[in-house]
Amino acid sequence: MSRFEQIDYAVEDGIATITLNRPDSGNAFTQIMRRELIEAFDAVDGDDDVRVAIVTGAGKNFCVGADLSGSTPDKPFSYSGAGQSDTQSTPELVDGVPRDGGGMVTLRIAEVRKPVIAAINGAAVGVGVTLTLPMDIRICAESSRFGLVFARRGIIQEAASSWFLPRIVGVSQAMEWVATGRLVPAAEAREGRLVSRVVPDAELLSVARAIAADIVANTSGLSVAAARRMFWSSLSEASPWTAHLHETRIIAALKQAPDAAEGVTSFFEKRAPAFPGRVSSDLPPLPEWPVRPTSLSTGTTEGAQQ
Template sequence: MAATDYDDITYEVCEQIATIRLNRPEARNGYTLRMSDELEDALQRADRDDDVRVVVLTGAGGDFSVGADLSGGGFDVSEADEASGQEHWQEPAGRCSRTIHLMNTPVIAAIRGAAVGGGLTITLSCDFRLAATDSRFGFVFARRGIYPEGASVWYLPRLVGVTKASDWMISGRVFGADEALASGLLTSVHEPHEVEEAAHALARDIRDTTAPVSVAVIRAMLARLSGGSSPFPAHEVDSALIRNLATNADAIEGVRSFLEKRPPTFPGTVSRDLPSSLPWADQPTHTPD
């Protein structure tokens, strides 16, 4: 799928930052099966490209996404009837959150207006969520007689704790940016016309000051190790990584640039230089081209 083939999103790379935009503003970016397919493709495209250092995920128009497109009077789960069988079917929002979770590239969500249901759960695996003062959030599943998706019952308590996750999910109430920020759901809040630029400013800072291999490893460690019942598996991974720092080209450049008081130029690339000692090094993260 070429970038020009997208219908429900847009994809643009500029100065090593990929901007993926939900692009159904006339439907307040209602989430569709086609949008799910295109998001999965675009996110994996960005992650395979060593020239893309950060992804910004945002929406066209005044809203990020109002969740599943209900204009047809119900929920489109037609893919469950395909020949692959229902046991292999993955719900659309979860496919997006899973793809982000497995990426090496950091993802910043820039949210304006409504982010509700699947339009919110797809952001929970992002590394940062920046929102506008006019943003409204809701895990409204119980009020629609349906169930949480996007693996949100796993992500949300890790972000805000079980008490707040229960409050939001069981009541299904809609809440504002101040409550979301105070509860730990958001990284920061900005004026509506400033939120996307704030996301790109953060992306540029990551691009200019961090090593892509280090970011990829740290991101994976947080996703895979931070929820363990013991710190010792993380310590084992730490030890295997630190043991080889003396000959690590990125580490050498990081120290040298610090001592020379200049911006770093890290030589490592994710496609070539991820440490082989990582326990998950042989696990696939992308579907084949």
Template sequence: MAYEHIKYAVEDKIARITLNRPDRMNAWTATMEREVRLAMESAAGDDDVRAILLTGEGRAFCAGADMEELAELDPNDIRAEEWMRPFDMNRRPDWQTRYSFYPAIEKPIVAMLNGAAAGIGLVHALYCDIRFSADNAAFSTSFARRGLIAEHGLSWMLPLLVGHANALELLLSARKFHAPEAYRMGLVNRIYPPEELEEATMAYLRDLVDMVSPRAMGVIKRQQYEVPFQTLAEATITANHEMALSVQSEDFKEGVAHFIEKRAPRFTGR
């Protein structure tokens, strides 16, 4: 389909979703929301896609909501019901809300934070599985400085990554902070000079799609996002069940075979 506020392309088993309003620092719009959801659905359902990249065009990842749209916001119409429908009925309701569907996608989603990520832009970065950042990128929760609260599950996701104390401080102050601090807190996984960011991110993604079982990645991702709702016993029982299934899979047989034969793997996801 033709997109207005994003770009979407698939190459070498990697789906690349690019927020594409560089003249507005990729400010978030209702159109962008709809298009990102459709692109994520497309990537999730495409057997030729094994990993997803989310990034921004130009000097920002996403500097937050488009202020012109916010100024015209109807307070009686903030739910976007069309996009509240479940992404995957087999997953828990926690991953079915307006933006929290990323964890329901059983493919790794890597955010390449090429620049500023604030407000709703930071929310989307946090719902990705892995975050690589330019070392000069700036971040802010933003909401409190607009008279708003911690929106769209940010109050749950942020402390999961950086801890309660750090999350509360960042949410209350809504101050600007930069990539090195974000890295120290665990908000981003790696930081790189801007000129090295894309090469490093793409190398990581290519390693995932070429060397790792798609089936294993899907199960591991599902395990990790279930853990906050489980006891240790429940997580262990789930793991034992999944282990019994994995040793019967074609990917397990291939994982052993390519190691013994000292060749590149040919995983199928089955």
């Protein structure tokens, strides 16, 4: 039984499946969902038995965007939804205003040490798209549609997507989708590199689980965690020399970690590996990422809501 209200969290065979679970509202994003997603990724990071996370949506859609049912003219984007205020946490402030809730989730996903697969079903609109950008592998169903609709609502893209999106699809493609705010079909999303695969609707979760199972069965959790951090942290480096220096240090450390011997031994013995390393205790020091600006002014205020 999931301990969450608006998402489901289940672990089986080393795979954590996180399901946005407000199907009657298209899994619209709320403050409660924000907090629960952060808690779910805390659980992923804190459980050495979890090797991979899959994120998907219950029902027909992945996420239709922020729940605007509680909006008013003076608070047009409450992000809470009618009756969906989160009484268990108060958002941090940046320069006196509440932090963007989507960004709080995506930055937590960015920090996670396990690979994350987005299995995108149906509509993914607004935060339903940007939520997936720090995930490592994005696959979608043939019926999926994507909408970066922010300019059509008088706001701009959120969830740190100004950083993620152009790095994934390029500035020109990002601006076309954001400036028009139009719905993008699955085939175009694949062509534009937003997703790596488009699969029949009925096969979406089975394909995602097959990818996850391959990772669990055949790879070292230490290696995958280090590779994930190096890929993301290197995106903003000015020179490949920085990657070279980090890789040299990490490779030397991993050679002394328990998984390297098992990887070589299992290869010569022609058997599946049984990597003993634990991400919580055996992972060598990695580059910090995302690096939080030292000048960032944050705080909390009682009862603050977006």
